[in-house]
Amino acid sequence: MRYRTIGTDAATRREVSVLSLGAMLFGTVTDEDTSYAILDRYVEAGGTFVDTSDNYAFWTNGGQGGESEELLGRWRRSRGVGDEVLIATKLGARPLAPGTSYTDNPEGLSAKVIREAAERSRERLGLDRLPLLYAHIEDRTVTLRETVEGFAELVAEGTVGLLGASNHRAWRVERARAIAAAAGLPGYEVLQYHRSYLPRRPDLPSELDRDGDVGWVGPDLASYLRAEPQLTLVAYSPLIRGGYVRPERLGEGYDLPSTPARLAALEAVAAETGATVNQVVLAWLMGGDVPSIPLVGASSVAQLEESLAAVDLDLTAEQRARLDTAG
Template sequence: MKYRKIGTDPARQREVSVLALGAMWFGTATDEPTAFALLDRYAAAGGTFLDTSNNYAFWANGTQGGESEAVLGRWLAQSGQRDRMVVATKVGARPLSPSRDFRDIEGLSPAVVREQVDRSRERLGIEQIDLYYAHLRDPGTPLAEQVDGLAGLVEDGAVGMLGASNFWAWELERSRSLAEDRPAYDVVQFQHSYLRPRTDQPGLASPEGTVGVADGALLSWLADDPRLTMVAYSPLLKGAYTRDDKPLPDAFDHPGTPARLAVLDEVARETGATRNQVVIAWMLGAPVPAIPLVGASSVAQLDESIEAVDLELTAEQQAMLDGERERVW
């Protein structure tokens, strides 16, 4: 395993493994024995960065979530690994009542984040949440109020570090500016992979386009301030790189996709690796490096990702992948 530091404040920085393990389906689609086996394998391989949310995974069974945090909490208590693990969870997208969609969610008001941080700590069985993400932009709460509420959690010791996911890039920059000398977002979590999707399609989060994808605005902002860290969710596109039964979403239906897949396949042949492994290796060395956040339903799937950390691409291979990804179509 390899490691890097996250955080802009030396007093709060943490070292994490460059591969993060997502616990989204733990306690719902992934039963507890399987979840524990995955966590054990990840820890044995040197992994130290765990990711969950207070709403995972409500849509699987029509609840309000919390199952994933609870499973992680039981594993942390049983395994004795708490001190090794950097635990990240999220707030802001939990449904107000049992549901299967995101139409009526809690938001990011100071009252909500104060209440939910305590509930998450209780489910996780930990005194402090190492990294606390604002899960989804909340147009109904002024950014200044969001910043104030979240910064207070760090100042009170309930949270070690702040992050944000599924915001517009301008909202992230504005939030950091509003924080002034108070704790601000140090980590961002966005959907990011080698293939590039269209981002002009409206959704529930915004009618202006796709929120939550690492687009040019976000990547250029991160390139300008390398102190910030990006965690990439869905880096392997939910199996679509390698599984015929997992087609690419419609957002990838454009001329750039087959050309990029061809380059990916060429590098995979040269290295003897899988497409998934090349994607992870590329991401770790990309112009804006990211921490791949991988999920797995079996130890074999997880091992494929763990092995990718040691895949060293040549400068020529990295340049070929970068060049095709940056090509205009």
């Protein structure tokens, strides 16, 4: 395994593995025994960065959210796992009532919700301190200042370490960070968005916001990350839910003129390296001009093994150039 440091403050920064494991469906779609086996293998391979949320997975099996956190808490206790594994979680997008969703009835990012939701996450995970806590989605019903101060209070109390944002517009991330900096408060240092080798069509709305490209790394966010190298990007859905293996799953979001050429470049580099296409995508993300920590899901140990092998795949400068310029 390879590692990198996230965060800049000595009190909260952490060294984490360059491949993160998503636990979204653990405890619901992925049963407990399989979830434990995947987690055990990930840690055995040196993995130290597990991702969840307080709303995972409210949309499955009659769930209400929190099932993934609860499973991770049970796994931690059964294995004696401590602070060596950073478990990141999110708040703000848990539905307030069964049968509703984060698009129409989210808990939001008020100071009250931040405090109460973080406490519930700590209880489910069995942690005294959440080492990384994200604002999961935007909340326009409260001021950014209230959200910034709500998170900062928990950091000051020692119940939260690093702060992050997911699925926010780049300008709102920058505004929140500026508010925090001006007040001498901790701000967002880790950003979690969808990013993959294939670009997404910018003209299609996001399920998170019907008016814009919220949720994935577009040109504005990529430019922002290049200008702020101290920020860490965690790239979710890097393999587009199996779309590189089964292109019919890509859907209209990736129907761009450049897609065939980029898929052909991937196949060529995979053949040259003896790697799978998925492994080339993950290696490209880890070493790109905007270095990313891929956040991979797995429903079996075999799927995880494929992703783990990407950590040791070193693409040459020529291969990267070909991938970058394809299409």
